[in-house]
Amino acid sequence: MLARRWRQSLQFRAIAVSLSLTALAFFVTGSFLSHQIADRLFSERLDQVLASATADFEQVQASFDASDASDRDELQALVASTLGSLSVDGAETERWILLPMDFTSGQTLIPAQSQSPWMTSSTVPPELQERLAEQDGVFWQPASVRVTENGEEAPVIVVGTVVDLYQNSRYGLYLVYDFSEPQRTLDAMHAVLLLSVVVLLLLVGAIVWYVTREVVRPVSSTARVAEQLADGDLGVRMPVSGSHEVARLARSFNRMADSLQDQITQLEQLSSMQQTFVSDVSHELRTPLTTVRMAAEVLFNAREDFDPVNRRSAELLYHQVDRFDALLADLLEISRFDAGAARLEVASVELFSVVHDVVEAAAPLAVSSGSTVRVRSELSRCTVQGDQRRIERILRNLVVNALEHGEGRPIDIVVGASEVAAAVAVRDHGIGMTEEEAAKAFNRFWRADPARARTTGGTGLGLAIATEDTRLHGGRLDVWGAPGEGACFRLTLPRTRGRRLVPDDESPLGLPPDADAYPETAVVTRTGTLALASAAAAEPAPPAAAQPTDVEEDRS
Structure with missing residues (x-):
């Protein structure tokens, strides 16, 4: 069905090509814009997260350094009070996880713990833990982890560094930042872009349909008129309105049709005259030919009484009259064919x-x-x-x-x-x-x-x-x-x-x-x-x- 429409309709072909190229252009442009916006949102949010995490890490380390806590209970209370005060702009988008690392005393002063019970050591990507074990600094890595009690997962950024709790006891402190809000913003942007593309495609399709209809309609009219002319309707003409290119085409086409009609009419008249002439001449020659034939037969039958020269002349006359008679019969038959009277x-x-x-x-x-x-x-x-x-x-x-x-x-x-x-x-x-x-x-x-x-x-x-x-x-x-x-x-x-x-x-x-x-x-x-x-x-x-x-x- 579509293949036949493609072959037979210029308008369908123009609309299909326009929509395809427009969709391709929108796809390329939308992909580029989406990628750029996503990168910008992520970069800005990441800069905020790293700045906030660095400040929190410094605050935690300063609190640990200033504390004179020495036993397990005091250290546990210090960790709870220090890490419990961490927040980002008052929103609960930050959660912490504290994991023990190698230390000089060989003892674990406090166990691994986190702000949320469903966050454990498996929440932290192993690659990030290995990197903290190898070198000091602040490092981050994206992940998808459970952020609610019902098991809902969300995209997060895990930022980690090493802190000294007491007498060189090293712990990995990881702050988990929820990126659900930027992701929702990005999803909403994608939906808006998709809706915009659909609306624009419909708008472009409607515009192309209207423009091509105005352009193709005169061409279709010309094709219909040409088909009618080919079928023998020589009186049909194209409608002419305005002075634009299509109107000039219609006038030229109509002049051509007028010229063809005049020539065909003249040819039909000449053909009819020729057929009538051949038929009339053939019929008119019948009577004198019959007379000549009878005379030729008399001479032919009496040829033995003639001298050799006259005998040969009588024979030639008889045979040529026969041939002339056959020619007249064929001309009459041809005239019947030309006149459409043969049955x-x-x-x-x-x-x-x-x-x-x-x-x-x-x-x-x-x-x-x-x-x-x-x-x-x-x-x-x-x-x-x-x-x-x-x-x-x-x-x-x-x-x-x-x-x-x-x-x-x-x-x-x-x-x-x-x-x-x-x-x-x-x-x-x-x-x-x-x-x-x-x-x-x-x-x-x-x-x-x-x-x-x-x-x-x-x-x-x-x-x-x-x-x-x-x-x-x-x-x-x-x-x-x-x-x-x-x-x-x-x-x-x-x-x-x-x-x-x-x-x-x-x-x-x-x-x-x-x-x-x-x-x-x-x-x-x-x-x-x-x-x-x-x-x-x-x-x-x-x-x-x-x-x-x-x-x-x-x-x-």
């Missing part, structure tokens, strides 16, 4: 039957060209829902084209099918074509070699009409070629009515297919004989199809 007469079509009819009809051309036509497939039957007349016309154009350019070499026609599609590939081994020529093969009146004459009397519109017939069925017509290796045209049709092949739909045959991998099911020899062979496999079952009806071509 399908859908029925169940058996591809092998169509292929055999086409091959048998092209047998005289195969004999004259010297090519052997071989039909190959692993199937015995293959049916599709389509217009048999148009499918036959497609295959006839492909086969005739292969015979014309096959240079007398064998022609392979391979039939294959899957559950969703059926395919027929026509492969020749003639002159071939380059990739650039293959890309233009379906253009109207295009020739790879303009200087080469047509040997079959074609009009130059056969492959263009085959392409339109294929598109009308929702199929694909692909071409492959290599100079000196030949060419291959592959027709792929959906097996059920109403389905249109998409680029992801694979054809049952490769381009070109490995023809030798498929057994021969029929062959036209150089004598023009069509020989059939049996095939072992059955066709794949296509999905259920609806009842065939006429379907108009979708030209949108």
Whole structure:
């Protein structure tokens, strides 16, 4: 979900990046400030503690030195009265612990004792005790110790020094200072910082959302208008208000849309005029052409009575009239495609039957060209829902084209099918074509070699009409070629009515297919004989199809 929003929304991306960078900046700044404030609070409190502890140590040592107590009871009373008077600003943030150390007499005048019964020798960090045993001075160390009767622990600073109680009897005096208050202050500061960061992030997010909305909204509007224009709604325009950059963009976009609309309208008018012209000319030429054809037939039938020169002229006239008639028929068919008036007469079509009819009809051309036509497939039957007349016309154009350019070499026609599609590939081994020529093969009146004459009397519109017939069925017509290796045209049709092949739909045959991998099911020899062979496999079952009806071509 978030990944899709990231890809599709500039506003979401801007807000996410802004919040991430702002949060990172707040984290770095807050960490630095928190560290600095904590250090300052700790340093100030530590200075106060050390100053207070030093003064207390001096006071205790002076009291011990001035006392003339000599026995255990007197010393115990001295310790109790001296240490009991210790305090810091009247607050009970200081507690003391007195622990015996090595002394010259070898006796312990008084035992270890503390202000609070839950504070014992284990309260003092061992490292601090070892340091006092090694050298004189005032030392401190942080710790976490029990400070109340209910066992609650708190952060403390333990400050220690060595005091002489009586006749060089050394004791470690430790003052425990509670740092709970500075810690609570620091915790409160952290909470305030965290709350401030959350509030600032929300504020920054709201500001970025508002700013990006104002910036992205015109871009989104432009995208919507562009999509509507791409869908054919040429009258849609962007709203224009103000004189800022976005308004200038909207005006420029609208001017571009106006220009495109005018040009498209002109092109549509020109196209309509061209279609009308071609259709009208073709129809108008029908009547005189019929008259000329009748006259040409009369002359052709009587050619034996003419001298050789006139006989040849009659033959040329007859054949050229035939070609002109075919050209007019193709022009009329192309005009119907351009006008969107072509219709399908859908029925169940058996591809092998169509292929055999086409091959048998092209047998005289195969004999004259010297090519052997071989039909190959692993199937015995293959049916599709389509217009048999148009499918036959497609295959006839492909086969005739292969015979014309096959240079007398064998022609392979391979039939294959899957559950969703059926395919027929026509492969020749003639002159071939380059990739650039293959890309233009379906253009109207295009020739790879303009200087080469047509040997079959074609009009130059056969492959263009085959392409339109294929598109009308929702199929694909692909071409492959290599100079000196030949060419291959592959027709792929959906097996059920109403389905249109998409680029992801694979054809049952490769381009070109490995023809030798498929057994021969029929062959036209150089004598023009069509020989059939049996095939072992059955066709794949296509999905259920609806009842065939006429379907108009979708030209949108």
